[in-house]
Amino acid sequence: MSVEALARVFGADVTATAPLHGGDLSEVLRITFADGRSMAVKRGPRVDTEARMLAAMATAGAPVPRVLHQAGDLLCLEWLDEGTASPEGWEALGRGLRTLHNCTGTAYGWPEDYGFGPVPIANETMADWPEFWARRRLLPFLPRLPMALARRLEALARALPERLPARPSPALLHGDLWTGNTLFGAGDGWMIDPACYHGHAEVDLAMLELFGAPPKAFWQSYGPEEPGRAERRAIYQLFPALVHFRLFGAGYQSMVARLLLAAGI
Incomplete structure (x- = not known):
């Protein structure tokens, strides 16, 4: 699945993509939709396994980003507003x-x-x-x-x-x-x-x-x-x-x- 195909999945056009840090082993992007929503999108060969791991951690009650969608080599995650460690x-x-x-x-x-x-x-x-x-x-x-x-x-x-x-x-x-x-x-x-x-x-x-x-x-x-x-x-x-x-x-x-x-x- 392409990033552009996410417009059909989420019902809004993609208006912006921006690379994020941490992409040594996979591509990581911030995707912004026309309705103002943002999400983190990873592209890589093992994102289906990562999605299942995140689900297991969430079930355990651990603080992890919510999995919004996973198909093929794309994993869509809840956007978390990052600040300074306190x-x-x-x-x-x-x-x-x-x-x-x-x-x-x-x-x-x-x-x-x-x-x-x-x-x-x-x-x-x-x-x-x-x-x-x-x-x-x-x-x-x-x-x-x-x-x-x-x-x-x-x-x-x-x-x-x-x-x-x-x-x-x-x-x-x-x-x-x-x-x-x-x-x-x-x-x-x-x-x-x-x-x-x-x-x-x-x-x-x-x-x-x-x-x-x-x-x-x-x-x-x-x-x-x-x-x-x-x-x-x-x-x-x-x-x-x-x-x-x-x-x-x-x-x-x-x-x-x-x-x-x-x-x-």
């Missing part, structure tokens, strides 16, 4: 993330595989969390790593049964929750661009800390952390670092090496 916004985000994590599954993974651009993300469910993290999130990157880093990653994967809880509560995860996938409005905090699966809730927290530092208001609203989270943080941050290395090249090799060192490898 303590109230961060508080809302923390509360919303806790609500998401309180929605639990029966195993680790997701009914569908996903991907970031050319990087496939396998989500076949498993009952053992350390095995899931090793097989689904770390070891698939071995062929792309320099030999020295690959050996260190293999060593970490072997050690995961002693480093990660065997069966933490299988929380519904956003799955790619860096600060660029959050939006803030007047006292609101939303999550966008999910890569959902069920897993240890600390995965989302570690991702939020990879490229920034959520303020006190977020942590107060989210609630208590599990004992030992600081020791697990680098293990969980390795996955997004490996994705970045695969997508954007050797500039992220030092991040992977640093996180392996922080993980004690």
Whole structure:
């Protein structure tokens, strides 16, 4: 379906289109109709899966944009008026993330595989969390790593049964929750661009800390952390670092090496 075809779906002519930031892996536009309505429109090969993930998050009570329409390679989302991040916004985000994590599954993974651009993300469910993290999130990157880093990653994967809880509560995860996938409005905090699966809730927290530092208001609203989270943080941050290395090249090799060192490898 073309953007122009949306005029028939929504019963009004498209009067303006404008590219939005965040389109590294898919095209993202703001569409404005003659009747004044606006929406965010994404074009990409996996938007049907994203629509189902957003629906699952919304059902859990998490703050996400409403899916207005999905067909072919187009996904139409509620337009959210973005503002400056405030303590109230961060508080809302923390509360919303806790609500998401309180929605639990029966195993680790997701009914569908996903991907970031050319990087496939396998989500076949498993009952053992350390095995899931090793097989689904770390070891698939071995062929792309320099030999020295690959050996260190293999060593970490072997050690995961002693480093990660065997069966933490299988929380519904956003799955790619860096600060660029959050939006803030007047006292609101939303999550966008999910890569959902069920897993240890600390995965989302570690991702939020990879490229920034959520303020006190977020942590107060989210609630208590599990004992030992600081020791697990680098293990969980390795996955997004490996994705970045695969997508954007050797500039992220030092991040992977640093996180392996922080993980004690």
